[in-house]
Amino acid sequence: MYYLRNIIQEHVLKIAIITTVKHNIGDDFVREGILYLLDSIKELSSVELIHKHIPISAVHGLEKIRSYRVSKALDPLARLLGSKNRVNNADVLIQSGAPVYWCHPDGPHCADNEWFDPLIRKRFLPDRRGRKFLNIAGGSCQRYHSDGSEIDSCPACSAYIREFFDACDLTILRDKLAQTMLKKAGREASVLPCTSIFARDRLGLNALNGEYIVLNFMENGGHFTFGQNIDANLWRSQFKQIAAVAKKHGRVIIACHTPDEENLASLLVPEYERFLVPDDHVEFMKFYSRAIFGIVNRVHAGFVMASFGKPVVVIGNDSRALMIENLNLPSIFVGDVEHIGVESIINKALSRVSSYSDEIEAIRSRAKSEYTLAIGNALEV
Numbered sequence: 001m002y003y004l005r006n007i008i009q010e011h012v013l014k015i016a017i018i019t020t021v022k023h024n025i026g027d028d029f030v031r032e033g034i035l036y037l038l039d040s041i042k043e044l045s046s047v048e049l050i051h052k053h054i055p056i057s058a059v060h061g062l063e064k065i066r067s068y069r070v071s072k073a074l075d076p077l078a079r080l081l082g083s084k085n086r087v088n089n090a091d092v093l094i095q096s097g098a099p100v101y102w103c104h105p106d107g108p109h110c111a112d113n114e115w116f117d118p119l120i121r122k123r124f125l126p127d128r129r130g131r132k133f134l135n136i137a138g139g140s141c142q143r144y145h146s147d148g149s150e151i152d153s154c155p156a157c158s159a160y161i162r163e164f165f166d167a168c169d170l171t172i173l174r175d176k177l178a179q180t181m182l183k184k185a186g187r188e189a190s191v192l193p194c195t196s197i198f199a200r201d202r203l204g205l206n207a208l209n210g211e212y213i214v215l216n217f218m219e220n221g222g223h224f225t226f227g228q229n230i231d232a233n234l235w236r237s238q239f240k241q242i243a244a245v246a247k248k249h250g251r252v253i254i255a256c257h258t259p260d261e262e263n264l265a266s267l268l269v270p271e272y273e274r275f276l277v278p279d280d281h282v283e284f285m286k287f288y289s290r291a292i293f294g295i296v297n298r299v300h301a302g303f304v305m306a307s308f309g310k311p312v313v314v315i316g317n318d319s320r321a322l323m324i325e326n327l328n329l330p331s332i333f334v335g336d337v338e339h340i341g342v343e344s345i346i347n348k349a350l351s352r353v354s355s356y357s358d359e360i361e362a363i364r365s366r367a368k369s370e371y372t373l374a375i376g377n378a379l380e381v
């Protein structure tokens with residue numbers, strides 16, 4: 001406690017963020033939002049990033065390693081040698097965004113994740129010194145219709161979720177299912193909209209006039225299927241219909257978050273323009289600031305457009321897609337597109353083009369107050 005008060009008074013708050021680096025622009029949006037909130041509370045002296053999929057990236061000089069096998073092999077040696085690293089050097093450590101709770105009967109399980117053991121159990125906790133650890137904007141990644149009961153029959157994930165929660169000075173989750181899973185594990189935390197809605201503030205970007213409709217396509221409607229019976233061919237043909245109907249309302253551009261998505265879009269809907277600037281989240285944000293509305297699989301494409309007052313519909317196949325409901329926007333299970341109908345889906349966004357700006361500003365303002373209050377209390381500033 002004394003340690004933290006002392007360093008806060010000296011205005012040298014060193015932050016380390018457990019995130020991804022040049023891996024997923026969605027993670028970049030979430031992290032920028034967290035930095036905006038922290039900066040509103042306290043001036044930051046330095047921010048260091050740790051690529052959570054490669055835990056050895058915490059060690060200074062080894063951040064270029066991109067192989068998990070190499071990371072895993074080197075990590076015990078780096079600890080034995082006491083190598084200078086971002087976890088032990090931080091005054092405040094932050095777990096930023098991403099799914100943090102997942103549990104599937106045939107795997108995977110969040111208890112087996114790659115980062116918690118080397119970064120938290122083996123580095124942070126044995127050297128705590130009153131330093132703070134915050135888990136901000138983490139969420140669930142279950143089947144779309146999960147009620148969280150997978151946790152009930154998995155003692156390993158249940159114990160891990162408790163251990164992770166107890167290691168943190170503050171946990172704020174980004175979706176209700178994550179909150180349910182935490183509760184089933186015996187702990188409680190609040191839910192606020194994902195911090196990606198504040199990325200635009202961090203980067204000083206304003207909403208611009210709508211020039212085009214943004215669509216985004218992922219195979220099966222998301223990253224994984226988790227054994228759900230999803231008709232990939234049906235979703236492909238439905239996406240083509242969405243593009244054709246959207247075109248009646250304006251210029252259509254397909255946002256592609258990865259080269260693979262761009263390749264897929266070029267095969268599926270070659271007649272439409274595509275947008276991709278690999279690993280450059282700022283360029284994506286500028287692109288999203290000029291949208292009219294969006295229909296997307298990528299939930300963080302949806303969050304960023306929404307943050308600029310552009311209404312979106314997120315179509316997905318896992319529980320992450322549901323977090324858009326925190327912005328009072330619709331989430332649709334990919335398997336329900338047929339019975340809802342393409343025209344109706346487009347109208348859900350189109351009908352709110354002129355009114356959504358006011359709605360999101362009220363949501364952003366309220367969420368900022370709640371985040372800054374909670375984080376300020378946790379950091380004792």
Ligand SMILES: [Zn+2]
Pocket residue numbers: 102103104108109110111154156157158
């Ligand atoms: Zn599990």
